[in-house]
Amino acid sequence: MTSVADGGPVLEAAGLTVHYPVHRGPIGGRVVHALDDVTLTLHPGRIVAVVGESGSGKSTLARVLAMAQQPTAGSVRLSGQEVRLRSRRARREYASRVQLVLQDPFSSLNPLHRVRYLLARPLALHAGVRAEAELDRRIRGLLERVALTPAERFIDAYPHELSGGQRQRVAIARALAVRPDVILGDELVSMLDVSMRLEILNLLSGLRDEERLAMLYITHDIAAARYFTDEIAVMYAGEIVEYGPSEPVTQAPAHPYTKLLIGSSPDPGREPALDGDDDDLGEPPDLVAPPAGCRFHPRCPFVMAHCRVSAPPRVDVDAGRWARCWLLVDEVEPTPRQTT
Amino acid sequence: MNGDLLLDVDGLCVQYDMPGGAPLLAVSDVSFTLRRGEILGIAGESGSGKTTLITALLRLQRPPAVTVAGRARFFPRDGEPLDLLHADARTLRRLRWERIAVVFQSAMNALNPVQRLSSQFVDAVRAHRRLSKAEARRRAERMFELVGIPAGRMRDYPHELSGGMRQRATIALALVCEPDVVVMDEPTTAVDVVMQRQILRQIARLQREAGFAIIFITHDLSLLLEISHRIAIMYGGRIVESAPALALHRDPRHRYTVGLRDSFPPLRGPVPQLLGIPGTPPDLRRPLPGCSFAPRCAHSTADCEATVPPLQTEAERVYACIHPHRQAVEVQP
Amino acid sequence: MRVPGWLLPANTKARVGVAILACYVVVAVIGPWFVESVLGLHATGISNDALLPPSGAHPLGTTQEGQDVLAQLVVGTRSSLLVGVVAAAISTVLSVLIGLAAGYYGGFFDSTLNAVTNVFLVLPGLPLVIVLAGYLRGSGGPMAVALVIGLTGWAWGARTKRAQVLSLRNRDFVLNARLLGESDIRIMVREILPNLAPLISSTLMLAVVGSILAVSGLDFIGIGNIDSVTWGTMLYFAQSRQAIASGAWWWYIPPGLAITVLGAAAALVNFGIDEVVNPRLRVARRGRSRRSKNVVGAAAVRAAVGPDERQAS
Numbered sequence: 004m005t006s007v008a009d010g011g012p013v014l015e016a017a018g019l020t021v022h023y024p025v026h027r028g029p030i031g032g033r034v035v036h037a038l039d040d041v042t043l044t045l046h047p048g049r050i051v052a053v054v055g056e057s058g059s060g061k062s063t064l065a066r067v068l069a070m071a072q073q074p075t076a077g078s079v080r081l082s083g084q085e086v087r088l089r090s091r092r093a094r095r096e097y098a099s100r101v102q103l104v105l106q107d108p109f110s111s112l113n114p115l116h117r118v119r120y121l122l123a124r125p126l127a128l129h130a131g132v133r134a135e136a137e138l139d140r141r142i143r144g145l146l147e148r149v150a151l152t153p154a155e156r157f158i159d160a161y162p163h164e165l166s167g168g169q170r171q172r173v174a175i176a177r178a179l180a181v182r183p184d185v186i187l188g189d190e191l192v193s194m195l196d197v198s199m200r201l202e203i204l205n206l207l208s209g210l211r212d213e214e215r216l217a218m219l220y221i222t223h224d225i226a227a228a229r230y231f232t233d234e235i236a237v238m239y240a241g242e243i244v245e246y247g248p249s250e251p252v253t254q255a256p257a258h259p260y261t262k263l264l265i266g267s268s269p270d271p272g273r274e275p276a277l278d279g280d281d282d283d284l285g286e287p288p289d290l291v292a293p294p295a296g297c298r299f300h301p302r303c304p305f306v307m308a309h310c311r312v313s314a315p316p317r318v319d320v321d322a323g324r325w326a327r328c329w330l331l332v333d334e335v336e337p338t339p340r341q342t343t
Numbered sequence: 344m345n346g347d348l349l350l351d352v353d354g355l356c357v358q359y360d361m362p363g364g365a366p367l368l369a370v371s372d373v374s375f376t377l378r379r380g381e382i383l384g385i386a387g388e389s390g391s392g393k394t395t396l397i398t399a400l401l402r403l404q405r406p407p408a409v410t411v412a413g414r415a416r417f418f419p420r421d422g423e424p425l426d427l428l429h430a431d432a433r434t435l436r437r438l439r440w441e442r443i444a445v446v447f448q449s450a451m452n453a454l455n456p457v458q459r460l461s462s463q464f465v466d467a468v469r470a471h472r473r474l475s476k477a478e479a480r481r482r483a484e485r486m487f488e489l490v491g492i493p494a495g496r497m498r499d500y501p502h503e504l505s506g507g508m509r510q511r512a513t514i515a516l517a518l519v520c521e522p523d524v525v526v527m528d529e530p531t532t533a534v535d536v537v538m539q540r541q542i543l544r545q546i547a548r549l550q551r552e553a554g555f556a557i558i559f560i561t562h563d564l565s566l567l568l569e570i571s572h573r574i575a576i577m578y579g580g581r582i583v584e585s586a587p588a589l590a591l592h593r594d595p596r597h598r599y600t601v602g603l604r605d606s607f608p609p610l611r612g613p614v615p616q617l618l619g620i621p622g623t624p625p626d627l628r629r630p631l632p633g634c635s636f637a638p639r640c641a642h643s644t645a646d647c648e649a650t651v652p653p654l655q656t657e658a659e660r661v662y663a664c665i666h667p668h669r670q671a672v673e674v675q676p
Numbered sequence: 677m678r679v680p681g682w683l684l685p686a687n688t689k690a691r692v693g694v695a696i697l698a699c700y701v702v703v704a705v706i707g708p709w710f711v712e713s714v715l716g717l718h719a720t721g722i723s724n725d726a727l728l729p730p731s732g733a734h735p736l737g738t739t740q741e742g743q744d745v746l747a748q749l750v751v752g753t754r755s756s757l758l759v760g761v762v763a764a765a766i767s768t769v770l771s772v773l774i775g776l777a778a779g780y781y782g783g784f785f786d787s788t789l790n791a792v793t794n795v796f797l798v799l800p801g802l803p804l805v806i807v808l809a810g811y812l813r814g815s816g817g818p819m820a821v822a823l824v825i826g827l828t829g830w831a832w833g834a835r836t837k838r839a840q841v842l843s844l845r846n847r848d849f850v851l852n853a854r855l856l857g858e859s860d861i862r863i864m865v866r867e868i869l870p871n872l873a874p875l876i877s878s879t880l881m882l883a884v885v886g887s888i889l890a891v892s893g894l895d896f897i898g899i900g901n902i903d904s905v906t907w908g909t910m911l912y913f914a915q916s917r918q919a920i921a922s923g924a925w926w927w928y929i930p931p932g933l934a935i936t937v938l939g940a941a942a943a944l945v946n947f948g949i950d951e952v953v954n955p956r957l958r959v960a961r962r963g964r965s966r967r968s969k970n971v972v973g974a975a976a977v978r979a980a981v982g983p984d985e986r987q988a989s
Contacts, residue, residue, distance in 0.1 A: 056535035071855055095857030103855060111848035115870040125856055166623045167389075177852075196388040197562055197606045201619030204608075223536060230608035230617070253610065267540035270610045271568035271592050286505055287535070 011083070012044035013217045014068065014101060014185045018077035021063050021241075025291055035290045037063045039241045040077070045185055048215040050207065052228035052249065054264065055238035058287050061221045064238075065189045068219065069103035070094070099129045102178035106190040108170035112162040118173055119158050122146075125180040145176040149206060168199035175206065186210070187219045192227070204231050225264055229253040234323075237261045240288040240298040247324030257326040259303045297329065305330055346379030348418055349523060349556055355413030357392075357399040360406075367627045369395040369408065371580040377524065382550065382557045384571030384588070386564045386603065390624045392580040393560045394448075397526055400427060401443060402435055417442065419523070441471050444517035448529040453513065454501040460512060461497040464519060471520050486515040490545055507538035511545065518549065526558045531566070543570055565607045568592045576600050579625040579635030581651075586660030596660065596667035598640045634663070642666045690948020696941035697881075704757040707750035719747040719905050727924050737926035740917040748905050749930050755906045759822045760888030766826025767887070768880050771833030772872070778834070779841025780864050790838075796831035804828050805890065809899045818904050821894060825887050833879055840875055844868050885942035892935050907931035 019041045022034035038060045045051055053061045066072050068079060070088050079086045081100060088094045105111045112121055122142045126132040132141055143154040149172040151157045162170055171191060178186055188207070192200040208231045210216050222228055228235050228249060235252045237245040237260065245258040256262045288294060294301050300310040309329050318331040357370040370392040377383050387393040398404040400415055415427040419442060425434065439445075447453065455463055464483035465476060474482065484494045490511040492504075501509055510530065517525055527546075531539040547570060550557060559571060567574050568588055575585040576599065584597040595601050602620035609615075622639035631637065633648035640647070644666065652663040711717050717734070723742035730737045736745035778789040808824045844850065845868065853863050894900040895908020898916075902909055914920075914928040 056537065069855060071851060091857060091859065094855075098855055098857050103852075105848045105852070107848055111852060113849040113867055113871070124853075124858070128857055168623070181856075196624065197564070198388060198603060198620035199623075201606055201608075201617050202621070205618070226608045226610045229610065230614060263537060265610065267537045268610055269563065269565035269569055269607075271565050271607075286507070287538075 014045040015080040016043045020076040022075045045217040050218040050232040051234045052232035059238040060241040099181045101185045102183040103187045129181040149176045167195045185217045245326040350377035351416045353414045384567030384574040385560045387577035391577040441520045443524045444522040446527045490515045528560045584662040596662040597664045687948040693941045693944030704754040717744040717747040719751040762822040763825040763887035764883035767830040770830035775834040775837030779838040
C-alpha cells in the first residue's frame with residue numbers, strides 16, 4: 004500500500020460524464036445522461052455520502068470510480084495521477100487501492116465458496132500470501148476487524164449460512180483484505196434488516212477513524228448519511244446539486260431538491276406532515292431528454308422563468324459548501340410557483 | 344376513532360411443514376383487533392411472520408404453510424360475522440377484494456404486462472359487480488383520478504408507467520370495490536422517498552374520505568409512526584407489543600421495540616451513538632422455550648428464557664415483557 | 677462443494693427411476709463376467725442349439741446361430757451403456773466449453789459461436805447421424821459411433837448453458853472477481869462453472885440415455901457396427917432372421933424391453949430433476965391444491981394426510 008500525503012485528496016472524479024447510447028429506431032444519437040460533469044474528491048479519514056433517488060446516477064458514479072466502467076468524458080485521478088487501466092496488472096494495482104462493495108449481500112458472495120476461500124483470494128492476488136498458516140492468520144485478523152468472532156464459527160461457513168448483516172461484513176472484510184486506501188460502498192445496508200444496519204454503519208465509521216480510510220457511501224437514506232458521514236453530495240438527474248458538510252446540509256439545506264428529500268424522509272420527531280397537500284411533485288426526470296435549464300425545474304416549488312432556460316452555476320453558500328441554484332444568486336428574486 | 348369492530352383475530356397459529364423435521368412456527372398465538380376506519384401498522388423484520396400472518400388471514404397461503412389454530416372473525420356492515428378461517432370458497436371469493444383488499448409488496452409487478460390498464464381494471468370490477476363495460480370504465484377512471492394518475496394514462500401498458508405510478512395503480516385497483524379493509528404489505532418499499540411521501544399522503548386522504556381501515560405492514564417503523572393510529576410489533580412470529588402510535592414511539596415497553604426505535608438515526612436534534620440490536624433474528628425451526636428476543640436482550644434473565652412472557656395489558660397497550668422499559672423519552676417538537 | 681442433491685431426489689418417481697438406472701449400471705459392470713464365469717453362457721459362441729425357447733440351460737433361449745440370448749443381453753447392456761456414456765461425455769464437454777465461452781465473452785465471439793450453434797441446431801439430427809455413421813460403415817468400432825453422436829448432439833445443451841452463464845455473469849460476485857483482477861479463465865472455472873454444475877448434472881443423465889437410444893436406433897437400422905453385441909444389433913439380427921415369424925419372442929422382446937425400460941427410467945428421473953432445480957417445487961407436494969382448505973386443526977392435518985405420505989418426505 005503506497006502512502007498518501009496527508010491532506011491531499013486520494014481519489015478524485017473530475018468532470019465525469021457517462022452517456023449510454025439508446026438504440027431506438029432510425030433516429031440515432033440519443034443517449035441516457037447517467038452522469039454529467041461530476042466532480043468529487045475523497046480524502047483519507049473522511050466519508051463522503053452521495054444521496055439521491057434511483058436514476059440520480061449515484062451507482063454509476065461508484066462504478067466509474069471503481070473503474071468497472073469507462074466514462075464517456077472526464078477522468079478519475081488516484082493520488083493526483085490520472086488513471087488509465089490498460090492491462091490486467093494495472094487493474095489489479097488499482098484494485099489494491101480502491102475497492103467497491105456492493106449492495107446485495109446475497110449475490111456479492113459466490114454461494115458455492117466458503118468464507119475462507121472468499122477472503123483468501125484477495126490475499127493471494129494482492130498481498131501475495133499463499134502459505135496456509137499465514138493465510139489463516141490473516142483471514143482471522145480480517146474477521147476480527149469486522150467483528151465476526153469467534154472466527155471458527157464463520158471461517159468455514161457458506162454464505163447462505165450467514166445472515167444478511169454477516170454477509171455484508173464478509174464483503175467488507177474482503178475489501179479490506181487488499182489494504183485499500185479507498186472503499187466505495189453502494190447502498191450497503193438497504194437490503195438489510197433495520198436492526199442490523201447500525202452495526203455496519205458503526206463499522207464503517209470505525210474504519211474511517213482508526214484506519215484513516217477514505218470512503219464514498221452511496222445511499223438514498225439521508226438520515227443515515229447525516230448519522231456518520233462527514234460530507235454529503237446530493238445528486239439529481241446525473242448532477243451534483245448540493246455539496247457540503249453533513250450537518251449544515253441536512254439542517255439548513257440550500258437546494259430545493261435537498262429540502263424536498265429531507266421533507267419527504269420519515270421523521271417521527273416532527274408533527275404529522277401527512278395532512279399537507281398531495282399536489283403532484285412530478286415524476287422522476289427523463290434521463291434521455293432531461294429538462295432544459297435546471298433539471299429540477301419541473302418539480303421545483305420556487306421555479307422562476309430563468310430556471311427553465313439556463314442551467315444554474317455552482318454557487319458557494321459557505322466554506323466548503325455549494326449548491327447549483329438560481330435562488331442563491333443574489334440578483335434573482337424567488338417567487339413560489341402558482342398552484343394550478 | 345372508536346369505530347365498530349371490523350376484524351377480530353384470536354390466537355392465530357400458522358406453521359410451515361418441513362420435510363423430515365419439526366414444523367417451522369411462522370406465526371404463534373397472534374391476537375389483535377381492527378376497528379372501522381383504523382390504521383393499524385404491523386412492524387417487523389424478516390422472519391417476524393408479518394407476511395405469513397396476512398396470507399393466512401386471507402387464506403392465500405400456499406403449502407407447506409398450514410394454519411393450525413386460531414380464529415379470525417370479520418364483521419361486515421350488514422349480516423353475520425364471518426369466520427375467515429373456515430368460510431367456504433364462495434364466501435371467501437366474495438370477501439376478497441370486495442370487503443378485504445390486498446396490495447402486495449411487488450404489486451406493481453402484479454399488473455399484467457400485456458394488457459392495458461383500463462382493461463385490467465374493467466375486468467377486476469366486472470368480476471365483482473354487475474356493471475356494463477362503460478360503467479366499469481367510468482368507475483376505473485374515477486379511481487385513477489383519486490390516486491392522482493391522469494385519466495389519459497389509462498390506455499397505457501404497465502411498462503409505460505413509472506414505478507410510482509404502477510404502485511398507485513395497484514392501490515387504485517385495490518380500492519375499486521370500496522372495501523372495508525385494505526391490507527398493504529410493504530407498499531412503498533420499492534419506490535423512492537419522495538414518491539413514498541406522495542403515496543402515503545394520497546392513502547391518508549383516501550382513507551379520510553372513504554373511511555376504510557388499513558393494515559399497513561412494513562419493516563420501516565419510522566414510517567408507521569407517521570401514518571398509523573396503532574402499531575403492533577412482531578418478532579419471532581409473535582406480537583410482542585401493541586400500542587397507540589405516539590405512545591409506542593415516546594414510551595415503548597418491550598425491549599425489542601426500544602431497540603427497533605433506536606435503530607433509526609434521527610434527522611433532527613442531537614446525533615447519539617446508536618448501536619442497533621446485536622445478534623441475529625431467531626431461527627424459527629428451533630424455537631426457544633422462553634422469550635425469542637432474550638438472546639439479544641441486554642436485560643434478559645433466567646425467567647425470560649424459561650417461559651414465553653405473557654401479554655400484559657396497561658391502559659391502551661399490551662406487551663409481552665417481564666422487564667419492560669420504563670423511562671419516558673422527551674421528544675423534541 | 678455441497679453434496680449434490682440430485683443423487684437422492686425426494687420424489688418417489690425419481691427415486692424409482694434412479695434405482696432402475698442403478699440396476700442397469702450394475703448389470704453393465706459385473707454382468708458379463710457373471711454370465712460367463714458363473715453361468716457359463718456365451719454371447720458370441722455359435723452352437724447347434726438354434727432358436728431354443730427359454731429353459732434351464734438357456735434362461736432366455738438362443739438365437740438363430742445358437743447364441744445365448746441372456747448373455748447377449750448382458751453384454752449388450754455394457755456396450756450400449758458404454759457408448760451412451762462416451763457420447764454423452766463428448767456432447768456435454770462440447771456444450772459446456774461453447775456455452776461458457778459464448779456466455780462469458782459476449783460480443784463478436786458470442787455471435788460467432790451462436791451462429792455455429794444455430795447451424796447445428798437446425799441440421800436434422802437423425803439423418804445427419806445416419807449419414808455419418810453410414811459413411812464410417814462400422815470402421816472405428818462403437819467409439820466412432822459414440823463420437824458421431826457426441827459431435828452432433830451438443831447444440832441444445834450449449835444454448836441452455838449459455839443462457840445460464842449470461843445470467844451468472846451479471847451477478848455481483850463475478851463483477852467483484854473481475855475488479856479484483858482475477859483472470860478470465862479463473863473466473864470461468866472457479867466462479868461460474870461450479871454454479872453451472874446442477875444444470876450440467878441434470879442434463880448429463882438424460883444425455884446418456886438419449887445417446888443409448890440413438891445408438892440402439894442406429895444399430896437396428898444396420899448402420900452401426902454389426903460385429904458388436906448391443907441391444908440394437910440383437911434387434912437387427914432378430915428382424916433379419918425373421919424372429920417374429922418364427923415366434924421366437926425370447927429374442928426380440930428382451931432387448932426391446934431393455935431399451936423401453938431405460939427410456940421410462942429416464943422419464944421418471946426427469947420428474948425429479950425439476951424439483952432439484954427448483955427447490956420451491958419440493959414441498960409443494962403436500963396438500964396439493966387444497967388451498968382454501970388449508971385451515972384445519974393440527975389433528976385434522978394428521979388425519980387428512982395419510983401416515984404414508986408424511987413419511988415419504
